[in-house]
Amino acid sequence: ETGVTQTPRHLVMGMTNKKSLKCEQHLGHNAMYWYKQSAKKPLELMFVYSLEERVENNSVPSRFSPECPNSSHLFLHLHTLQPEDSALYLCASSQSSGTPGDGYTFGSGTRLTVV
């Protein structure tokens, strides 16, 4: 596997369910991100992890809980979601260094539907 891999690709969950999204990067990067993409809206930054420490939480509701056990893996734990949380959730990684470089490498995303 190369690049950034996200699983599952699609997820349908009820409002009372608990599920997790998984992201794995094979690029040796040291920063990982969760973004949310809703229709016709900008990509919204949710969480940033740098060197396995959360460095940013962009006012995300507590029903979204990130976890970064090591520099290659990132999870987003979901519970008691609302229908408006339905969106494409994108994971990205980058090398946190002195220049922006080529920006992020994104995964293919998880299409989440909350019913």
Place this chain on the structure above:
Amino acid sequence: DQQVKQNSPSLSVQEGRISILNCDYTNSMFDYFLWYKKYPAEGPTFLISISSIKDKNEDGRFTVFLNKSAKHLSLHIVPSQPGDSAVYFCAASGGYNFNKFYFGSGTKLNVKP
């Protein structure tokens, strides 16, 4: 407060012609800009970048222009090909947090054969 704006949600161009995608930003601290391309069911992929010390960067058929005084950048695709049909996002970063990018809402480009 949206710091990066793409005011055209869609653009349709004939194959072989030029596609021009526009992006405006509000934060004068931004000094690095990227364009990403996204196909359906895939994540965005990096296309081309430009730093604020330049006003133009070219890579094959893709050229990005930066007008710092107007806080405006544009992506030119010449000649456009049907395979270029995708959603294009511009992104900006700057200040001390150069690894944090702000994205526009995207422009969907359709190149007609």
